[in-house]
Amino acid sequence: xxxxxxxxxxxxxxxxxxxxxxxxxxxxxxxxxxxxxxxxxxxxxxxxxxxxxxxxxxxxxxxxxxxxxxxxxxxxxxxxxxxxxxxxxxxxxxxxxxxxxxxxxxxxxxxxxxxxxxxxxxxxxxxxxxxxxxxxxxxxxxxxxxxxxxxxxx
Amino acid sequence: xxxxxxxxxxxxxxxxxxxxxxxxxxxxxxxxxxxxxxxxxxxxxxxxxxxxxxxxxxxxxxxxxxxxxxxxxxxxxxxxxxxxxxxxxxxxxxxxxxxxxxxxxxxxxxxxxxxxxxxxxxxxxxxxxxxxxxxxxxxxxxxxxxxxxxxxxxxxxxxxxxxxxxxxxxxxxxxxxxxxxxxxxxxxxxxxxxxxxxxxxxxxxxxxxxxxxxxxxxxxxx
Numbered sequence: 575x576x577x578x579x580x581x582x583x584x585x586x587x588x589x590x591x592x593x594x595x596x597x598x599x600x601x602x603x604x605x606x607x608x609x610x611x612x613x614x615x616x617x618x619x620x621x622x623x624x625x626x627x628x629x630x631x632x633x634x635x636x637x638x639x640x641x642x643x644x645x646x647x648x649x650x651x652x653x654x655x656x657x658x659x660x661x662x663x664x665x666x667x668x669x670x671x672x673x674x675x676x677x678x679x680x681x682x683x684x685x686x687x688x689x690x691x692x693x694x695x696x697x698x699x700x701x702x703x704x705x706x707x708x709x710x711x712x713x714x715x716x717x718x719x720x721x722x723x724x725x726x727x728x
Numbered sequence: 729x730x731x732x733x734x735x736x737x738x739x740x741x742x743x744x745x746x747x748x749x750x751x752x753x754x755x756x757x758x759x760x761x762x763x764x765x766x767x768x769x770x771x772x773x774x775x776x777x778x779x780x781x782x783x784x785x786x787x788x789x790x791x792x793x794x795x796x797x798x799x800x801x802x803x804x805x806x807x808x809x810x811x812x813x814x815x816x817x818x819x820x821x822x823x824x825x826x827x828x829x830x831x832x833x834x835x836x837x838x839x840x841x842x843x844x845x846x847x848x849x850x851x852x853x854x855x856x857x858x859x860x861x862x863x864x865x866x867x868x869x870x871x872x873x874x875x876x877x878x879x880x881x882x883x884x885x886x887x888x889x890x891x892x893x894x895x896x897x898x899x900x901x902x903x904x905x906x907x908x909x910x911x912x913x914x915x916x917x918x919x920x921x922x923x924x925x926x927x928x929x930x931x932x933x934x935x936x937x938x939x940x941x942x943x944x945x946x947x948x949x950x
Contacts, residue, residue: 591920592753594827602824606817613813617806620948626794633944640940648820648933655758658765665769669776673783680784 595653605647612640740829740918757923764927768934775938778890782945785886789879796875796883797950799864801855805947808851809939815844816936819905822912823929826922831915834925838909841932845902852895859884887946894942897935904928 616636620629646652651659750756786793822837863871866885908928911917917925 592757594919594922596824596827597820599821599824602817602820605820606813609813609816610810613806613809616944616948617802620802620944626790626949630949633949634941637941637944641937644816644933644937644940648816648936649930654761658762661762661765661769662772665772665776669772669779672773672776673780676780677783677787681787 595650597647597650597653601647605643608643609640612636612643741916741921743916744918744921753920760923760927761930764930768930771934771938775890775893778886778893779941779945782886782890785879785882786950789877789882792875792877792879793883793950795877796864796880797946799859799862800887800947801858802947804851804855805943808848809943811844811848811851812936812939815841815848816933818844819929819932823922823926826912826917826925827919829918831912831917834912834917835909838905838912838925842902842905842909845898845905848898849895849902852891859888883950890942890946894935894938897938901928901932901935904931 616633619632619636623629624632645662651662746753746756750759818837818840822834822841825833825837859865863869863873864880864884865871866888867881870881870884872880905928908917908924911924
């Protein structure tokens with residue numbers, strides 16, 4: 575940030591008193607203006623049908639831009655210790671892992687039931703040919719497959 | 729600026745002391761701020777579970793979500809977004825005023841922030857009343873008729889839980905703002921010591937930040 579701040583040198587000097595890092599007023603006002611403009615854009619974009627996944631992606635990109643602006647200037651991460659940015663970013667990283675891996679599971683449930691029915695897994699001989707499978711196995715596999723499907727969408 | 733700082737030194741924050749286990753006022757200040765950031769991390773993960781639920785059910789019952797989200801009022805949601813963004817600005821300005829030992833400016837900005845938070849809750853009250861009247865309630869209480877899809881109730885369950893917990897955060901935030909408003913009025917804060925103002929400010933910005941995601945996901949995209 576290129577601004578003249580008489581306190582810049584005093585910051586983190588480990589003097590007897592804390593000297594605040596005062597962000598210039600125009601930065602706050604520009605941040606606010608950016609947020610208002612992005613809100614107008616995201617509401618406007620919702621009236622245009624670009625296909626649901628494009629609309630969702632656009633809404634999330636705009637929301638993330640707004641979140642970054644709030645975090646950087648209102649929450650002072652731009653001028654604060656980099657460690658605080660790392661702490662906050664870590665929560666976003668773990669949230670991403672949490673949501674992504676849950677979606678891998680929940681969006682694929684029941685998808686392989688059909689294949690499993692045709693070729694039941696042989697625990698003792700996993701590479702056995704499908705034709706060599708005992709005739710009782712398909713019937714046994716059908717029941718849990720049906721249960722999984724029902725369980726996927728309560 | 730230097731003279732203002734010296735003046736603050738003399739008459740600001742009369743009760744402020746650096747605890748003996750801290751090196752300096754700066755270290756104490758940074759320790760407090762790090763604590764707030766760690767708390768905000770837990771808040772992100774807490775709301776993260778709800779966002780995860782939103783994405784799972786949106787994926788499963790996509791048609792219901794699209795149909796149900798048309799029952800939310802975009803204008804009301806956008807108005808509330810503007811209220812929260814503006815309150816974030818006034819909160820940031822309150823912190824800035826406290827940093828410069830401007831007592832009445834701090835109090836005024838906190839008061840405006842408090843009022844804007846109140847406006848948010850008033851709009852939310854009208855939205856909730858409308859939904860309760862239409863029977864668009866979560867779970868077994870869902871009594872609305874005429875939906876073409878099966879699972880519209882799931883959308884409203886998620887809507888009420890997410891906006892309800894967010895609303896609870898707004899109410900708690902109003903309490904915290906009132907607390908620092910009284911302390912600011914009493915003259916507790918100055919450029920030497922304004923940690924509570926900044927801490928509540930960070931919390932308030934996070935409440936705004938969560939709404940920044942809730943609004944498009946619930947009202948706009950569905």
